[in-house]
Amino acid sequence: MNPFEMVVVIVLIVSIAGVMRAKYGVVRTGRGKEEIFVGHQRSDADLERLQSEMRQLKDRIAVLERIVTDGDRNRGLALEREIEALRTDKEFRS
Structure with missing residues (x-):
């Protein structure tokens, strides 16, 4: 070299x-x-918002896991109901 x-x-x-x-x-x-360097400190309101968002995402993941692992034969109808429940829940939170 x-x-x-x-x-x-x-x-x-x-x-x-x-x-x-x-x-x-x-x-x-x-x-x-x-x-x-950690960066700027987050306010309590910002921290609470992030924690709330994290809870919502964990709830949605739990529902999706339950949908995927559910051994029900009528999966199509149950899946449609679960998706509709997620949509209405999201509309209420927004």
Whole structure:
């Protein structure tokens, strides 16, 4: 490997490391010290909204799992009822 190729490889490695640091929020605070930057603190209302959305998504996943794993022979009619229930539930929450 000639010196030019070595310089290119070193610059490439340093660039990739910089991108990875930015992606994961690592910030240097002093000589040799690194901290992970979490970002701005979320308000209680924002946190509650996110938790509510998470609950709704978990409920929907549970319904979908039940629909898929249900061993009922009349699956078509039951599936139609479950989908309609999800639609009306979504309309009430919006």
